[in-house]
Amino acid sequence: MGEAGTALTRGRIDKRRAILDAALRVFDREGYDRAGVDVIAAEAGVAKATVYNHFGDKETLLRQAFAALSEEALARNLAAVAPLADRDGDLRALLEDAGLRLVRCYCAPHSWTLRRLLAAEAGRFPDLLGLVQDGVADRVNEALADRLARLVLAGRLRAADPALAAEQFGGLLCGSLDRRTRLGTREVPEEEMREVARAAADTFLRAFGTGEL
Amino acid sequence: MGEAGTALTRGRIDKRRAILDAALRVFDREGYDRAGVDVIAAEAGVAKATVYNHFGDKETLLRQAFAALSEEALARNLAAVAPLADRDGDLRALLEDAGLRLVRCYCAPHSWTLRRLLAAEAGRFPDLLGLVQDGVADRVNEALADRLARLVLAGRLRAADPALAAEQFGGLLCGSLDRRTRLGTREVPEEEMREVARAAADTFLRAFGTGEL
DNA sequence: AGGAAACTGGACCGGTGAGTCCATTCCGGC
DNA sequence: GCCGGAATGGACTCACCGGTCCAGTTTCCT
Numbered sequence: 233m234g235e236a237g238t239a240l241t242r243g244r245i246d247k248r249r250a251i252l253d254a255a256l257r258v259f260d261r262e263g264y265d266r267a268g269v270d271v272i273a274a275e276a277g278v279a280k281a282t283v284y285n286h287f288g289d290k291e292t293l294l295r296q297a298f299a300a301l302s303e304e305a306l307a308r309n310l311a312a313v314a315p316l317a318d319r320d321g322d323l324r325a326l327l328e329d330a331g332l333r334l335v336r337c338y339c340a341p342h343s344w345t346l347r348r349l350l351a352a353e354a355g356r357f358p359d360l361l362g363l364v365q366d367g368v369a370d371r372v373n374e375a376l377a378d379r380l381a382r383l384v385l386a387g388r389l390r391a392a393d394p395a396l397a398a399e400q401f402g403g404l405l406c407g408s409l410d411r412r413t414r415l416g417t418r419e420v421p422e423e424e425m426r427e428v429a430r431a432a433a434d435t436f437l438r439a440f441g442t443g444e445l
Numbered sequence: 446m447g448e449a450g451t452a453l454t455r456g457r458i459d460k461r462r463a464i465l466d467a468a469l470r471v472f473d474r475e476g477y478d479r480a481g482v483d484v485i486a487a488e489a490g491v492a493k494a495t496v497y498n499h500f501g502d503k504e505t506l507l508r509q510a511f512a513a514l515s516e517e518a519l520a521r522n523l524a525a526v527a528p529l530a531d532r533d534g535d536l537r538a539l540l541e542d543a544g545l546r547l548v549r550c551y552c553a554p555h556s557w558t559l560r561r562l563l564a565a566e567a568g569r570f571p572d573l574l575g576l577v578q579d580g581v582a583d584r585v586n587e588a589l590a591d592r593l594a595r596l597v598l599a600g601r602l603r604a605a606d607p608a609l610a611a612e613q614f615g616g617l618l619c620g621s622l623d624r625r626t627r628l629g630t631r632e633v634p635e636e637e638m639r640e641v642a643r644a645a646a647d648t649f650l651r652a653f654g655t656g657e658l
Numbered sequence: 659a660g661g662a663a664a665c666t667g668g669a670c671c672g673g674t675g676a677g678t679c680c681a682t683t684c685c686g687g688c
Numbered sequence: 689g690c691c692g693g694a695a696t697g698g699a700c701t702c703a704c705c706g707g708t709c710c711a712g713t714t715t716c717c718t
Contacts, residue, residue: 281667
Protein backbone atom coordinates (compact mmCIF):
# COMPACT_ATOMS: atom_id res chain seq x y z
CA MET A 233 0.00 0.00 0.00
CA GLY A 234 1.00 3.64 -0.09
CA GLU A 235 1.76 3.91 -3.79
CA ALA A 236 -1.57 5.45 -4.72
CA GLY A 237 -1.34 8.70 -6.58
CA THR A 238 1.94 9.95 -5.18
CA ALA A 239 5.46 9.52 -6.41
CA LEU A 240 6.39 6.11 -5.11
CA THR A 241 7.95 6.33 -1.69
CA ARG A 242 11.62 6.17 -2.53
CA GLY A 243 14.72 6.16 -0.40
CA ARG A 244 12.70 6.89 2.74
CA ILE A 245 15.10 9.55 3.93
CA ASP A 246 14.08 12.26 1.54
CA LYS A 247 10.57 12.40 2.94
CA ARG A 248 11.80 15.71 4.12
CA ARG A 249 12.36 16.86 0.60
CA ALA A 250 8.96 15.56 -0.46
CA ILE A 251 7.29 17.48 2.33
CA LEU A 252 9.15 20.63 1.42
CA ASP A 253 8.12 20.30 -2.21
CA ALA A 254 4.53 19.63 -1.37
CA ALA A 255 4.49 22.54 1.04
CA LEU A 256 5.80 24.80 -1.67
CA ARG A 257 3.14 23.65 -4.09
CA VAL A 258 0.33 24.04 -1.61
CA PHE A 259 1.55 27.34 -0.22
CA ASP A 260 1.76 28.66 -3.73
CA ARG A 261 -1.63 27.37 -4.73
CA GLU A 262 -3.59 28.32 -1.62
CA GLY A 263 -1.48 30.88 0.17
CA TYR A 264 0.17 30.31 3.52
CA ASP A 265 -2.88 30.83 5.69
CA ARG A 266 -5.29 28.70 3.75
CA ALA A 267 -2.79 25.93 3.24
CA GLY A 268 -3.74 23.10 5.58
CA VAL A 269 -0.96 21.03 7.05
CA ASP A 270 -3.17 18.00 6.44
CA VAL A 271 -3.24 18.82 2.75
CA ILE A 272 0.48 19.30 2.56
CA ALA A 273 1.02 15.99 4.29
CA ALA A 274 -1.40 14.23 1.96
CA GLU A 275 0.20 15.76 -1.10
CA ALA A 276 3.61 14.66 0.12
CA GLY A 277 2.28 11.15 0.64
CA VAL A 278 3.05 11.33 4.34
CA ALA A 279 1.21 11.37 7.65
CA LYS A 280 0.52 14.68 9.30
CA ALA A 281 2.54 13.66 12.32
CA THR A 282 5.57 13.13 10.11
CA VAL A 283 5.41 16.73 9.03
CA TYR A 284 5.46 17.78 12.66
CA ASN A 285 8.35 15.42 13.30
CA HIS A 286 10.53 17.02 10.66
CA PHE A 287 9.57 20.63 11.14
CA GLY A 288 8.24 21.69 14.48
CA ASP A 289 5.33 23.75 13.24
CA LYS A 290 3.83 25.38 10.20
CA GLU A 291 5.90 28.49 10.56
CA THR A 292 9.24 26.68 10.44
CA LEU A 293 7.94 24.75 7.50
CA LEU A 294 7.42 28.02 5.70
CA ARG A 295 10.85 29.28 6.62
CA GLN A 296 12.58 26.14 5.47
CA ALA A 297 10.69 26.15 2.23
CA PHE A 298 11.71 29.73 1.75
CA ALA A 299 15.32 28.99 2.46
CA ALA A 300 15.39 26.16 -0.06
CA LEU A 301 13.72 28.31 -2.64
CA SER A 302 16.01 31.27 -2.33
CA GLU A 303 19.09 29.10 -2.29
CA GLU A 304 18.00 27.63 -5.58
CA ALA A 305 17.13 31.04 -6.99
CA LEU A 306 20.46 32.49 -5.99
CA ALA A 307 22.39 29.71 -7.67
CA ARG A 308 20.47 30.00 -10.89
CA ASN A 309 20.73 33.75 -11.03
CA LEU A 310 24.44 33.77 -10.39
CA ALA A 311 24.90 31.17 -13.07
CA ALA A 312 22.99 33.40 -15.45
CA VAL A 313 25.31 36.30 -14.82
CA ALA A 314 28.56 34.37 -14.81
CA PRO A 315 29.15 34.17 -18.58
CA LEU A 316 29.49 37.95 -18.66
CA ALA A 317 33.01 37.45 -17.38
CA ASP A 318 34.06 36.47 -20.88
CA ARG A 319 36.44 39.18 -22.01
CA ASP A 320 36.42 38.67 -25.74
CA GLY A 321 33.04 37.55 -27.01
CA ASP A 322 30.63 39.75 -28.90
CA LEU A 323 29.39 42.16 -26.27
CA ARG A 324 25.86 42.45 -27.57
CA ALA A 325 25.48 38.69 -27.77
CA LEU A 326 26.91 38.33 -24.30
CA LEU A 327 24.51 40.82 -22.80
CA GLU A 328 21.58 39.40 -24.64
CA ASP A 329 22.42 35.93 -23.47
CA ALA A 330 22.84 36.92 -19.85
CA GLY A 331 19.63 38.88 -20.12
CA LEU A 332 17.77 35.93 -21.49
CA ARG A 333 19.04 33.70 -18.73
CA LEU A 334 18.01 36.22 -16.11
CA VAL A 335 14.59 36.55 -17.68
CA ARG A 336 14.20 32.79 -17.60
CA CYS A 337 15.04 32.80 -13.92
CA TYR A 338 12.57 35.57 -13.34
CA CYS A 339 9.81 33.72 -15.13
CA ALA A 340 10.44 30.35 -13.58
CA PRO A 341 7.49 29.07 -11.55
CA HIS A 342 9.57 28.72 -8.40
CA SER A 343 10.61 32.29 -8.76
CA TRP A 344 7.01 33.41 -8.79
CA THR A 345 6.18 31.24 -5.85
CA LEU A 346 8.93 32.97 -3.96
CA ARG A 347 7.85 36.48 -4.89
CA ARG A 348 4.16 35.88 -4.29
CA LEU A 349 4.72 34.26 -0.93
CA LEU A 350 7.16 36.95 0.04
CA ALA A 351 4.79 39.76 -0.89
CA ALA A 352 2.03 38.13 1.07
CA GLU A 353 3.95 37.31 4.22
CA ALA A 354 6.62 39.97 4.37
CA GLY A 355 4.53 41.89 6.88
CA ARG A 356 4.24 39.02 9.29
CA PHE A 357 7.71 37.54 8.82
CA PRO A 358 10.09 40.41 8.22
CA ASP A 359 13.11 38.16 8.44
CA LEU A 360 12.07 36.42 5.24
CA LEU A 361 12.30 39.73 3.51
CA GLY A 362 15.85 40.09 4.67
CA LEU A 363 16.67 36.57 3.61
CA VAL A 364 15.50 37.11 0.07
CA GLN A 365 16.50 40.70 -0.49
CA ASP A 366 19.95 40.66 1.05
CA GLY A 367 20.53 37.00 0.36
CA VAL A 368 19.46 36.88 -3.25
CA ALA A 369 18.46 40.12 -4.95
CA ASP A 370 21.34 42.17 -3.62
CA ARG A 371 23.87 39.46 -4.24
CA VAL A 372 22.77 39.03 -7.82
CA ASN A 373 22.81 42.73 -8.45
CA GLU A 374 26.27 42.92 -6.97
CA ALA A 375 27.53 40.11 -9.13
CA LEU A 376 26.11 41.80 -12.18
CA ALA A 377 27.68 45.09 -11.13
CA ASP A 378 31.02 43.34 -10.83
CA ARG A 379 30.85 42.05 -14.37
CA LEU A 380 29.85 45.41 -15.69
CA ALA A 381 32.69 47.09 -13.83
CA ARG A 382 35.15 44.74 -15.51
CA LEU A 383 33.69 45.54 -18.87
CA VAL A 384 34.09 49.25 -18.18
CA LEU A 385 37.67 48.67 -17.17
CA ALA A 386 38.25 46.76 -20.37
CA GLY A 387 37.01 49.77 -22.27
CA ARG A 388 33.99 47.96 -23.64
CA LEU A 389 31.39 49.99 -21.74
CA ARG A 390 31.14 53.66 -21.01
CA ALA A 391 31.99 54.58 -17.45
CA ALA A 392 29.09 54.70 -15.01
CA ASP A 393 28.21 53.65 -11.51
CA PRO A 394 28.24 49.88 -11.95
CA ALA A 395 25.69 49.23 -9.21
CA LEU A 396 23.30 51.67 -10.79
CA ALA A 397 23.90 50.30 -14.27
CA ALA A 398 23.23 46.81 -12.99
CA GLU A 399 20.01 47.96 -11.38
CA GLN A 400 18.94 49.55 -14.59
CA PHE A 401 19.76 46.51 -16.68
CA GLY A 402 17.63 44.53 -14.31
CA GLY A 403 14.86 47.04 -14.63
CA LEU A 404 14.99 46.94 -18.39
CA LEU A 405 14.73 43.19 -18.27
CA CYS A 406 12.04 42.74 -15.70
CA GLY A 407 10.09 45.95 -15.89
CA SER A 408 7.64 44.59 -18.37
CA LEU A 409 7.63 41.04 -17.10
CA ASP A 410 5.22 41.49 -14.24
CA ARG A 411 2.67 42.66 -16.73
CA ARG A 412 3.52 40.17 -19.44
CA THR A 413 3.40 37.16 -17.17
CA ARG A 414 0.33 38.46 -15.39
CA LEU A 415 2.08 37.99 -12.09
CA GLY A 416 3.20 34.52 -12.96
CA THR A 417 -0.22 33.40 -14.07
CA ARG A 418 0.61 33.20 -17.74
CA GLU A 419 3.53 31.33 -19.20
CA VAL A 420 5.68 33.47 -21.43
CA PRO A 421 6.81 31.80 -24.63
CA GLU A 422 10.53 31.51 -25.20
CA GLU A 423 10.35 33.79 -28.20
CA GLU A 424 8.88 36.63 -26.18
CA MET A 425 11.55 36.26 -23.54
CA ARG A 426 14.15 36.50 -26.25
CA GLU A 427 12.60 39.71 -27.53
CA VAL A 428 12.58 41.26 -24.10
CA ALA A 429 16.21 40.33 -23.57
CA ARG A 430 17.16 41.70 -26.96
CA ALA A 431 15.34 44.96 -26.42
CA ALA A 432 16.96 45.36 -23.03
CA ALA A 433 20.44 44.67 -24.36
CA ASP A 434 19.76 47.08 -27.19
CA THR A 435 18.71 49.95 -25.02
CA PHE A 436 21.42 49.23 -22.52
CA LEU A 437 24.10 49.32 -25.17
CA ARG A 438 22.76 52.51 -26.66
CA ALA A 439 23.03 54.10 -23.25
CA PHE A 440 26.27 52.57 -22.04
CA GLY A 441 28.05 51.16 -25.05
CA THR A 442 31.19 52.59 -26.55
CA GLY A 443 30.83 52.88 -30.27
CA GLU A 444 33.08 49.82 -30.63
CA LEU A 445 30.79 47.51 -32.55
CA MET B 446 -21.13 57.30 22.83
CA GLY B 447 -19.28 55.97 19.84
CA GLU B 448 -16.58 58.62 19.58
CA ALA B 449 -13.93 56.52 21.25
CA GLY B 450 -10.74 56.16 19.23
CA THR B 451 -12.31 56.44 15.80
CA ALA B 452 -12.96 59.43 13.61
CA LEU B 453 -16.18 60.82 15.02
CA THR B 454 -19.22 59.39 13.27
CA ARG B 455 -19.95 62.02 10.66
CA GLY B 456 -22.64 62.35 8.06
CA ARG B 457 -23.89 58.79 8.60
CA ILE B 458 -23.93 58.02 4.93
CA ASP B 459 -20.20 57.55 4.42
CA LYS B 460 -20.04 54.65 6.81
CA ARG B 461 -19.45 52.79 3.63
CA ARG B 462 -16.31 54.76 2.96
CA ALA B 463 -15.15 54.28 6.52
CA ILE B 464 -15.59 50.54 6.22
CA LEU B 465 -13.73 50.44 2.95
CA ASP B 466 -10.83 52.39 4.41
CA ALA B 467 -10.65 50.25 7.49
CA ALA B 468 -10.81 47.11 5.37
CA LEU B 469 -7.92 48.36 3.31
CA ARG B 470 -5.85 49.08 6.38
CA VAL B 471 -6.57 45.74 7.98
CA PHE B 472 -6.16 43.73 4.79
CA ASP B 473 -2.83 45.40 4.26
CA ARG B 474 -1.68 44.89 7.80
CA GLU B 475 -2.84 41.31 8.31
CA GLY B 476 -3.45 39.93 4.87
CA TYR B 477 -6.84 38.96 3.50
CA ASP B 478 -7.19 35.64 5.25
CA ARG B 479 -6.11 36.73 8.67
CA ALA B 480 -8.13 39.91 8.55
CA GLY B 481 -11.14 39.44 10.77
CA VAL B 482 -14.36 41.10 9.73
CA ASP B 483 -14.90 41.91 13.39
CA VAL B 484 -11.62 43.78 13.43
CA ILE B 485 -12.45 45.70 10.28
CA ALA B 486 -15.81 46.66 11.73
CA ALA B 487 -14.24 47.76 14.98
CA GLU B 488 -11.59 49.79 13.17
CA ALA B 489 -14.26 51.45 11.09
CA GLY B 490 -16.21 52.27 14.23
CA VAL B 491 -19.14 50.20 13.07
CA ALA B 492 -21.00 47.06 14.04
CA LYS B 493 -20.16 43.84 12.26
CA ALA B 494 -23.72 43.54 10.97
CA THR B 495 -23.33 46.91 9.28
CA VAL B 496 -20.43 45.60 7.27
CA TYR B 497 -22.60 42.73 6.10
CA ASN B 498 -25.39 45.16 5.28
CA HIS B 499 -23.21 47.20 2.94
CA PHE B 500 -21.20 44.43 1.34
CA GLY B 501 -22.67 40.98 1.29
CA ASP B 502 -19.58 39.08 2.39
CA LYS B 503 -15.87 39.35 2.94
CA GLU B 504 -15.08 38.58 -0.66
CA THR B 505 -17.12 41.45 -2.08
CA LEU B 506 -15.57 43.68 0.50
CA LEU B 507 -12.19 42.78 -0.90
CA ARG B 508 -13.31 43.41 -4.44
CA GLN B 509 -14.80 46.79 -3.67
CA ALA B 510 -11.71 47.81 -1.78
CA PHE B 511 -9.66 46.76 -4.76
CA ALA B 512 -11.81 48.70 -7.15
CA ALA B 513 -11.50 51.86 -5.08
CA LEU B 514 -7.78 51.42 -4.81
CA SER B 515 -7.12 50.89 -8.47
CA GLU B 516 -9.36 53.75 -9.48
CA GLU B 517 -7.32 56.02 -7.29
CA ALA B 518 -4.06 54.58 -8.57
CA LEU B 519 -5.09 55.02 -12.17
CA ALA B 520 -5.98 58.66 -11.67
CA ARG B 521 -2.73 59.47 -9.97
CA ASN B 522 -0.62 57.66 -12.50
CA LEU B 523 -2.30 59.30 -15.45
CA ALA B 524 -1.84 62.67 -13.80
CA ALA B 525 1.83 61.89 -13.42
CA VAL B 526 2.21 61.21 -17.11
CA ALA B 527 0.09 64.06 -18.39
CA PRO B 528 2.67 66.86 -18.21
CA LEU B 529 4.71 65.06 -20.84
CA ALA B 530 2.30 66.48 -23.39
CA ASP B 531 4.11 69.78 -23.11
CA ARG B 532 5.71 70.35 -26.47
CA ASP B 533 8.29 72.97 -25.65
CA GLY B 534 9.75 72.53 -22.17
CA ASP B 535 13.19 71.15 -21.49
CA LEU B 536 12.91 67.49 -22.41
CA ARG B 537 15.22 66.20 -19.73
CA ALA B 538 13.41 68.15 -17.05
CA LEU B 539 10.09 66.96 -18.35
CA LEU B 540 11.09 63.33 -18.29
CA GLU B 541 12.68 63.66 -14.92
CA ASP B 542 9.58 65.26 -13.52
CA ALA B 543 7.20 62.69 -14.95
CA GLY B 544 9.56 60.00 -13.69
CA LEU B 545 9.57 61.45 -10.23
CA ARG B 546 5.81 61.62 -10.16
CA LEU B 547 5.55 58.02 -11.29
CA VAL B 548 8.02 56.94 -8.67
CA ARG B 549 6.01 58.72 -6.03
CA CYS B 550 2.92 56.85 -7.16
CA TYR B 551 4.82 53.61 -7.09
CA CYS B 552 6.07 54.22 -3.58
CA ALA B 553 2.81 55.44 -2.13
CA PRO B 554 1.49 53.23 0.66
CA HIS B 555 -1.77 52.58 -1.14
CA SER B 556 0.14 51.44 -4.15
CA TRP B 557 1.96 48.87 -2.09
CA THR B 558 -1.21 47.73 -0.46
CA LEU B 559 -2.58 47.12 -3.91
CA ARG B 560 0.44 45.23 -5.17
CA ARG B 561 0.88 43.12 -2.08
CA LEU B 562 -2.74 42.16 -1.90
CA LEU B 563 -2.81 41.43 -5.58
CA ALA B 564 0.25 39.25 -5.48
CA ALA B 565 -1.16 37.33 -2.56
CA GLU B 566 -4.68 36.81 -3.88
CA ALA B 567 -4.24 36.77 -7.64
CA GLY B 568 -4.38 33.00 -7.60
CA ARG B 569 -7.72 32.83 -5.86
CA PHE B 570 -9.35 35.85 -7.52
CA PRO B 571 -8.08 36.00 -11.08
CA ASP B 572 -10.53 38.73 -11.99
CA LEU B 573 -8.71 41.14 -9.69
CA LEU B 574 -5.63 40.57 -11.73
CA GLY B 575 -7.49 41.61 -14.84
CA LEU B 576 -8.90 44.63 -13.12
CA VAL B 577 -5.52 45.94 -12.08
CA GLN B 578 -3.44 44.90 -15.06
CA ASP B 579 -5.77 45.86 -17.85
CA GLY B 580 -7.47 48.62 -15.90
CA VAL B 581 -4.41 50.35 -14.53
CA ALA B 582 -0.99 49.12 -15.58
CA ASP B 583 -1.82 48.76 -19.25
CA ARG B 584 -3.66 52.05 -19.39
CA VAL B 585 -0.80 53.92 -17.81
CA ASN B 586 1.72 52.32 -20.08
CA GLU B 587 -0.43 53.20 -23.05
CA ALA B 588 -0.75 56.80 -21.96
CA LEU B 589 2.99 57.01 -21.53
CA ALA B 590 3.51 55.43 -24.94
CA ASP B 591 1.22 58.04 -26.45
CA ARG B 592 3.27 60.88 -25.03
CA LEU B 593 6.48 59.32 -26.21
CA ALA B 594 5.06 58.82 -29.68
CA ARG B 595 4.23 62.51 -29.87
CA LEU B 596 7.72 63.38 -28.80
CA VAL B 597 9.13 61.17 -31.52
CA LEU B 598 6.89 62.83 -34.06
CA ALA B 599 8.07 66.21 -32.85
CA GLY B 600 11.60 65.08 -33.53
CA ARG B 601 12.64 65.24 -29.92
CA LEU B 602 13.14 61.50 -29.45
CA ARG B 603 14.70 58.91 -31.67
CA ALA B 604 12.20 56.62 -33.34
CA ALA B 605 11.35 53.42 -31.53
CA ASP B 606 8.38 51.29 -30.67
CA PRO B 607 6.60 53.64 -28.27
CA ALA B 608 4.98 50.86 -26.27
CA LEU B 609 8.32 49.20 -25.76
CA ALA B 610 10.02 52.46 -24.91
CA ALA B 611 7.32 53.19 -22.37
CA GLU B 612 7.78 49.77 -20.85
CA GLN B 613 11.47 50.35 -20.59
CA PHE B 614 11.11 53.75 -19.05
CA GLY B 615 8.88 52.15 -16.46
CA GLY B 616 11.43 49.44 -15.89
CA LEU B 617 14.23 51.95 -15.44
CA LEU B 618 12.13 53.77 -12.87
CA CYS B 619 10.77 50.90 -10.88
CA GLY B 620 13.34 48.20 -11.40
CA SER B 621 15.29 49.13 -8.34
CA LEU B 622 12.37 50.26 -6.25
CA ASP B 623 11.21 46.85 -5.08
CA ARG B 624 14.58 46.37 -3.53
CA ARG B 625 15.02 49.89 -2.25
CA THR B 626 11.65 50.02 -0.56
CA ARG B 627 12.00 46.51 0.74
CA LEU B 628 8.61 45.65 -0.70
CA GLY B 629 7.00 48.74 0.71
CA THR B 630 8.37 48.14 4.17
CA ARG B 631 10.80 51.01 4.15
CA GLU B 632 9.92 54.55 3.27
CA VAL B 633 12.10 56.00 0.57
CA PRO B 634 13.26 59.55 1.19
CA GLU B 635 12.32 62.14 -1.39
CA GLU B 636 15.95 62.69 -2.30
CA GLU B 637 16.44 59.06 -3.23
CA MET B 638 13.36 59.09 -5.40
CA ARG B 639 14.72 62.11 -7.17
CA GLU B 640 17.98 60.32 -7.84
CA VAL B 641 16.23 57.31 -9.26
CA ALA B 642 14.13 59.49 -11.52
CA ARG B 643 17.16 61.42 -12.67
CA ALA B 644 19.16 58.29 -13.39
CA ALA B 645 16.25 56.83 -15.35
CA ALA B 646 15.75 59.98 -17.41
CA ASP B 647 19.47 60.07 -18.01
CA THR B 648 19.75 56.56 -19.31
CA PHE B 649 16.54 56.87 -21.27
CA LEU B 650 17.77 59.99 -23.02
CA ARG B 651 21.12 58.46 -23.80
CA ALA B 652 19.31 55.60 -25.46
CA PHE B 653 16.46 57.43 -27.13
CA GLY B 654 17.41 61.10 -27.20
CA THR B 655 18.34 62.97 -30.35
CA GLY B 656 21.46 64.97 -29.77
CA GLU B 657 19.22 68.03 -29.71
CA LEU B 658 20.43 69.91 -26.68
C1' DA C 659 17.27 -11.52 14.56
C1' DG C 660 16.09 -7.76 17.25
C1' DG C 661 15.46 -3.27 18.91
C1' DA C 662 15.28 1.70 18.20
C1' DA C 663 13.68 5.17 15.54
C1' DA C 664 10.82 6.72 12.13
C1' DC C 665 6.22 6.45 10.06
C1' DT C 666 1.13 5.80 9.90
C1' DG C 667 -3.83 6.66 10.55
C1' DG C 668 -7.07 8.55 12.96
C1' DA C 669 -9.16 10.40 16.94
C1' DC C 670 -9.11 14.36 19.55
C1' DC C 671 -8.83 19.29 21.63
C1' DG C 672 -9.11 24.17 21.57
C1' DG C 673 -9.28 28.29 19.25
C1' DT C 674 -10.83 31.25 15.76
C1' DG C 675 -13.49 33.34 12.40
C1' DA C 676 -17.40 33.82 8.75
C1' DG C 677 -21.94 34.61 8.62
C1' DT C 678 -26.78 34.86 10.96
C1' DC C 679 -30.26 36.50 14.07
C1' DC C 680 -32.76 39.49 16.93
C1' DA C 681 -34.28 42.74 20.18
C1' DT C 682 -33.14 47.42 20.90
C1' DT C 683 -31.79 52.03 19.69
C1' DC C 684 -30.78 55.81 16.72
C1' DC C 685 -31.66 59.11 13.08
C1' DG C 686 -33.40 61.63 9.10
C1' DG C 687 -37.33 62.88 6.31
C1' DC C 688 -42.23 63.95 6.12
C1' DG D 689 -43.33 64.55 16.66
C1' DC D 690 -43.53 60.29 14.57
C1' DC D 691 -42.39 56.44 11.51
C1' DG D 692 -39.34 53.34 8.94
C1' DG D 693 -35.01 52.03 7.68
C1' DA D 694 -30.50 51.82 9.14
C1' DA D 695 -27.24 50.80 12.88
C1' DT D 696 -26.02 48.39 17.15
C1' DG D 697 -24.14 44.70 20.03
C1' DG D 698 -23.91 40.51 21.44
C1' DA D 699 -25.04 35.83 21.37
C1' DC D 700 -24.98 31.84 18.53
C1' DT D 701 -23.91 28.21 14.77
C1' DC D 702 -20.85 25.82 12.13
C1' DA D 703 -16.84 24.65 9.89
C1' DC D 704 -12.10 24.50 9.63
C1' DC D 705 -7.41 24.10 11.16
C1' DG D 706 -3.02 23.83 14.06
C1' DG D 707 -1.21 20.90 17.05
C1' DT D 708 -1.21 16.62 20.17
C1' DC D 709 -1.53 11.83 21.30
C1' DC D 710 -1.36 7.11 20.82
C1' DA D 711 -1.35 2.30 19.53
C1' DG D 712 0.24 -0.32 15.85
C1' DT D 713 3.49 -0.95 11.80
C1' DT D 714 7.50 -0.36 8.88
C1' DT D 715 12.33 0.36 8.10
C1' DC D 716 16.98 0.50 9.00
C1' DC D 717 21.19 -0.52 11.41
C1' DT D 718 24.12 -3.65 13.76
